[in-house]
Every structure is written in C-alpha cells, then in structure tokens.
Amino acid sequence: MRIEPGYVEIVASVLKEVGKDPAAFPLPPTGAVSEDEFRIMSENLVALADDRSIALRLGASMHLGTHGLLGHAILSSRSLRQAAGLLIQYSPLQGTKGRIHLAFTPDHAVLTFEPPFAVRGAPHFLVELFFAGVLAALRQLIGPLPDECRLELAYAPEMPEEVYRRFLGVEVSFGHSVNRFIGPNSRIDQPLSAAAIPVAEMYRLQCERLLREMNAAGGMSGNVRRMILGARGHLPALGEASRHLNMSERTLRRRLAAEGTSYRGIVDDVRNHLARGYLGETPLCVADVASLLGFDDVANFRRAFKKWNGCTPQEFRLRSGAHIGTRQAPEREPRRGEQSRTQLHMPPHHKTFV
Incomplete structure (x- = not known):
C-alpha cells in the first residue's frame, strides 16, 4: 500500500x-x-x-x-x-x-x-x-x-x-x-x-507505465518520480519536494544517494521519458512538448534533449518515423508572452501533493 x-x-x-x-x-x-x-x-x-x-x-x-x-x-x-x-x-x-x-x-x-x-x-x-x-x-x-x-x-x-x-x-x-x-x-x-483533449491519452499511458514501474521497483526514487510526474510541468524545487515527502532536504538527498541517484537526475530522467513519448507517439510540435515539460524557453528544451539523447527533438522524431505530416501548423517557437496551443488544452490541473 x-x-x-x-x-x-x-x-x-x-x-x-x-x-x-x-x-x-x-x-x-x-x-x-x-x-x-x-x-x-x-x-x-x-x-x-x-x-x-x-x-x-x-x-x-x-x-x-x-x-x-x-x-x-x-x-x-x-x-x-x-x-x-x-x-x-x-x-x-x-x-x-x-x-x-x-x-x-x-x-x-x-x-x-x-x-x-x-x-x-x-x-x-x-x-x-x-x-x-x-x-x-x-x-x-x-x-x-x-x-x-x-x-x-x-x-x-x-x-x-x-x-x-x-x-x-x-x-x-x-x-x-x-x-x-x-x-x-x-x-x-x-x-x-x-477524451476531447489530444494529449490526455498519452498522459494516461505515461501514468500507467510509471505506476507499473514503481509497483515493481519502489524506493524513494519511485516516490520522487510520482511527485514529478504529478506536477504536470510545475517541477518542484528540492526543498518543496522534501516538504511534500515529509523529510528534510538533507534526508532526501541521502536516501536518493543510497539508491545511486539524485533529485536532479530523476527530474531529467522523467522529463526525458515524457519527451520521448510525446515526440514519438503524438503530433505535438516541439514548442508544445517543451511547454508541457515546464521549459519556459523551447531553445533550452532542445539543448537539454540533445544532451540526454545525442540528437535534437526533430532528429529524434524523424528517426522514430512518428506522425510525419500530421501537424496542422508549421512548427515554430511561441512569441514572448504567448501560450503554446497545448497549454490551453491540457486536462484540468487539480492541486496535487504527489
């Protein structure tokens, strides 16, 4: 339980x-x-x-x-x-x-x-x-x-x-x-x-995958992964995460280190896991994927994705052969102050303490 x-x-x-x-x-x-x-x-x-x-x-x-x-x-x-x-x-x-x-x-x-x-x-x-x-x-x-x-x-x-x-x-x-x-x-x-939200099915599948993985793995790193995914783009800082998990920052760092990982490493791993899924299985443009993962600047997302995977998001999508030709508008970076299309149509965000 x-x-x-x-x-x-x-x-x-x-x-x-x-x-x-x-x-x-x-x-x-x-x-x-x-x-x-x-x-x-x-x-x-x-x-x-x-x-x-x-x-x-x-x-x-x-x-x-x-x-x-x-x-x-x-x-x-x-x-x-x-x-x-x-x-x-x-x-x-x-x-x-x-x-x-x-x-x-x-x-x-x-x-x-x-x-x-x-x-x-x-x-x-x-x-x-x-x-x-x-x-x-x-x-x-x-x-x-x-x-x-x-x-x-x-x-x-x-x-x-x-x-x-x-x-x-x-x-x-x-x-x-x-x-x-x-x-x-x-x-x-x-x-x-x-059912009317394009990204909802993908999000449900990602939740199910992590539920299965964490049921098998457990541990503090599993608890942290749940919290990060549940945040839906708002990635809590280490201090906020430790308070949600009812422990000090020092204790959280120590317990994650004992499992061979770190808070920053888990954040990047979950973001990359979701990014690969969105790019490989949905028609979302790169700017929308960046927004879903909490990146304020799509250029920062591109740099992070290349660091994680050795290729750009566009190159990854081409290699996976996913949803070529399905986008309804040319891919572009949102203008300053403009919300991406996906932000405007995400499932209702209820307050969570995961």
Whole structure:
C-alpha cells in the first residue's frame, strides 16, 4: 500500500474537523507501507478521532489529485470504463486479500469491494473510505450522480442512516450479502472531458507505465518520480519536494544517494521519458512538448534533449518515423508572452501533493 502526501493533508484536515490535534497522529514518511503498517495506522486514527464517521469524512474530502499518479491517470481516462479499470488495478485499498470487481447487468454497472482486513474499533472503516472516495471521484468526473445510484452495504448501520446519506450523497441500504455500488450503465462508455483533449491519452499511458514501474521497483526514487510526474510541468524545487515527502532536504538527498541517484537526475530522467513519448507517439510540435515539460524557453528544451539523447527533438522524431505530416501548423517557437496551443488544452490541473 502507498501513502500519498495528499492523504496526509486530508487526514490532518479531518482530524481538525472532529476537534482533534493532527500532531497527535504520527505519520510515517509518504511512500510505500506494508499492509500491517497501514492497518496499525488506520487503527490509531480511529482511536484518536473517536468519531464513527471518520472514514466517510476522509473519503468525501478526497479529490482525484489526492490520489497522486493514479488520480492523474483517471483524470486522463477516455471513459468511466477505462477509469474503473485503473481503479481496480492500482487502488491502494485493495491489498493482498481485498477485491474490487466491476460487473454489468443489462441495465446497471455494479462495483463490489471486499476489504483486505478489518480495522479494530471500526471494522467497516475501509469499506466506507473506499465508497466515499469512489463517489467523490465520480462526481468530479461526471458531475451530479443519477438519482438511481445506490449503495448496498453488508452490515448494519453504526450511525444514523442520515449520516451515511450526507457524506455519500446516494441512497444507502444495509444488511446485504456484499458491499456494492450500483448505477446505470448507460454512461459507462460515454466520453469524459479528457477524451476531447489530444494529449490526455498519452498522459494516461505515461501514468500507467510509471505506476507499473514503481509497483515493481519502489524506493524513494519511485516516490520522487510520482511527485514529478504529478506536477504536470510545475517541477518542484528540492526543498518543496522534501516538504511534500515529509523529510528534510538533507534526508532526501541521502536516501536518493543510497539508491545511486539524485533529485536532479530523476527530474531529467522523467522529463526525458515524457519527451520521448510525446515526440514519438503524438503530433505535438516541439514548442508544445517543451511547454508541457515546464521549459519556459523551447531553445533550452532542445539543448537539454540533445544532451540526454545525442540528437535534437526533430532528429529524434524523424528517426522514430512518428506522425510525419500530421501537424496542422508549421512548427515554430511561441512569441514572448504567448501560450503554446497545448497549454490551453491540457486536462484540468487539480492541486496535487504527489
């Protein structure tokens, strides 16, 4: 399981809501944690909050940017079906014994969740956190939910039912055989807003690639890569990065050095990884690619790309044979003060702490 920096901010905010001091809840540095560590953290949070609605509050407070790289991949999805596939594959709440499953009837889409473990003091903590987070994400993707949406829970209510409805925003019933959300399947393949954005599919693929790589590799360098990609062009300085990762600059440098790398090296590596993908798989002009990667001057991007790869962006594109003749306008550097075309049509940028 993985603790994103955005989760830490939301936990602190919700603890304040229920009248508790966030400083009384010790959090590990953000990044990968074992399932046992996550369970203990959840139990400590439940004990400190002493409020049965804590999981509902946490889930309802989340936005997709909170989930780091996974959230950005979902924001760049073409349809709810694609977004659900990402959730099923990469949700941090699935664990080793949990299960997320999406099924269809002729009229409905059914999302089922079996938690990987029960939290002492709040056995349904993960179920309520999961569905409150899913419903918050759905509203961010499609707006108000259809009236026929409902949630069926496999336990008796532990609070007044109005509390569940207030935080979940849909009809809730109890005592069922499984925990599941049911909604109409008529919108499952309808295009989301990102479907109309030329670069969104490329961005989603890049997020998925890094998710797969980091699931396999882990380590502090993986955490830093997630943060840089999630920044979408705003590349945080070392000090900002260390604060997001809940450690000092010195500690971050030391931990990266122990893995044989550096913050600057990771920034360049991620930028180059994205640049090669944009140039090789999209019709974006070089100026647009430079803008997406946070370069204020396209000439600086060209110099950096040649240093990384031994050739210019144009030479790389010619060698790869990508999208020749597909551009709608001649490639040129933007005039001073002019935004590139791509900046004006990027997916919505939600605040993230990845």
